[in-house]
Amino acid sequence: MHYVTLSLLVVFFIMQILRGTIMEQGSHKPVFEAIILLNKEDSYSKDIAQVSNSKGHFKYPNLPKGRYMLVIVHDEYRKKKKSFFYNGGIKEIQIILEKK
Amino acid sequence: MKSNGTTHSAVYDEAVYEESYDGVENFSDDAYSDIQTDENEEASATDYQEVSNESDTIHTEDVDSEDSFEGGDTSDNEEATLEATQSNETLEQISGYDYSVTELEQENDQTLQDTKPLDAYYASYGDPDMVALMRTESGQKMLEEVVIGKDDRKRITQTKKYPWRTICSLRITAKDGTNWIGTGFLIGPRTVITAGHVVYMHNHGGWAKKIEVIPGRNGSSKPFGSCTSSHLHSVKGWTKSKKRIMDYGAIILPKNCKYGKQLGYFGYANYSFASLLGLKVNLSGYPGDKPSGTQWWHCRKIKFVTPRTLVYNIDSAGGQSGSPVWKYKNGKRYVVGIHTNGSSLGNSATRITSPVFKNLKNWKNKYK
Numbered sequence: 001m002h003y004v005t006l007s008l009l010v011v012f013f014i015m016q017i018l019r020g021t022i023m024e025q026g027s028h029k030p031v032f033e034a035i036i037l038l039n040k041e042d043s044y045s046k047d048i049a050q051v052s053n054s055k056g057h058f059k060y061p062n063l064p065k066g067r068y069m070l071v072i073v074h075d076e077y078r079k080k081k082k083s084f085f086y087n088g089g090i091k092e093i094q095i096i097l098e099k100k
Numbered sequence: 101m102k103s104n105g106t107t108h109s110a111v112y113d114e115a116v117y118e119e120s121y122d123g124v125e126n127f128s129d130d131a132y133s134d135i136q137t138d139e140n141e142e143a144s145a146t147d148y149q150e151v152s153n154e155s156d157t158i159h160t161e162d163v164d165s166e167d168s169f170e171g172g173d174t175s176d177n178e179e180a181t182l183e184a185t186q187s188n189e190t191l192e193q194i195s196g197y198d199y200s201v202t203e204l205e206q207e208n209d210q211t212l213q214d215t216k217p218l219d220a221y222y223a224s225y226g227d228p229d230m231v232a233l234m235r236t237e238s239g240q241k242m243l244e245e246v247v248i249g250k251d252d253r254k255r256i257t258q259t260k261k262y263p264w265r266t267i268c269s270l271r272i273t274a275k276d277g278t279n280w281i282g283t284g285f286l287i288g289p290r291t292v293i294t295a296g297h298v299v300y301m302h303n304h305g306g307w308a309k310k311i312e313v314i315p316g317r318n319g320s321s322k323p324f325g326s327c328t329s330s331h332l333h334s335v336k337g338w339t340k341s342k343k344r345i346m347d348y349g350a351i352i353l354p355k356n357c358k359y360g361k362q363l364g365y366f367g368y369a370n371y372s373f374a375s376l377l378g379l380k381v382n383l384s385g386y387p388g389d390k391p392s393g394t395q396w397w398h399c400r401k402i403k404f405v406t407p408r409t410l411v412y413n414i415d416s417a418g419g420q421s422g423s424p425v426w427k428y429k430n431g432k433r434y435v436v437g438i439h440t441n442g443s444s445l446g447n448s449a450t451r452i453t454s455p456v457f458k459n460l461k462n463w464k465n466k467y468k
Binding site (some may be wrong): 008033035036039041043051053058060062074077 | 271272276277279280281282295297298302303304387388389391392416417418419420421422439440441442443444445447448
């Protein structure tokens, strides 16, 4: 039992993940196929972009700590930018998009 | 950087350790472990010596090139060629583009002998190539520079024409189920070149589960349809050692999807430092900050050349990983770099060096 608890604690502290959900303003319905551009502000970033799934979710496991600029793009919504500091662990972000 | 206790060879023997993936699971338990680079990894002159287990390794610079192939026999080809040959420049001629901006960039005086103090910021990259660059006077200047300018990228609407039709929008499904967008380009009948991090994603399960390749995509229009593949290639320097300077790979299209024969493909070339520095190059791909699935072109000079990378102020955004960076010359297109990274200090590509050239050639010739 102690072993299981300890293991869970270890997993919790080791786990580094940024999770996000993109929703439509007002209706709060998930936004499918939004483009997620995540750039580390004090370094270079891979020029590949994630696409939100049908639940509006995206995730970045093993994200290095640091300041990031998150930009969400979708043809039907206004572009949204968000700057944040990721300090490790599990971080959840909610993005609300406004219809054009 | 952390160390996994493994000391990597100082020799970049990527030609020896070429890897491929045909969509069939075949890996050891630790294949997907998060590989850390050795904390003592530093670059020395011998690190950049090209080696191969084959005697016919191409060492000569500035002469290695392949003819590009425009493919098909449509009038679009002739028109595109005529349009391009009207200029002696190395850039594509895009209607309405103000080429004078490419002359405004400061001339480079990059030397690799300069030894200004290494900036801690770049040291954190852990990238021996970039560390070497930042030791130079030019590298230090780059740090002081703030790249701000108007967005003068041009949308390519005639994506049915060569060479634009050989540039492919990629929709990637990673092993962990996440979805991504990237760019690739044809170099042969079935071979699409892209960034290593497009085919092998260290933080998302390793080899991509599948990639949809859409040549010449134009918004919602797929003028040549699309093909999906899970047959992927990269090199151990990327998949195992995670070295940014080894960030390149290939997607092999199914046998019934020989887009290259129909649409043509890019040539590629291995040029010397002197030939590349200050060279005006083209970059075109599918950036995520523009309307969905649209192709955008931009051009600038190469501002820094390291043994394995190219740095330039060509605008890019997420989704353009794997885009070709090419030189136009006498009606031919030669890719000199594979775009991989974006930064406010300069965007960058994996340089086509001798071993990269050789792997590309192998991947092209093996799958026809």
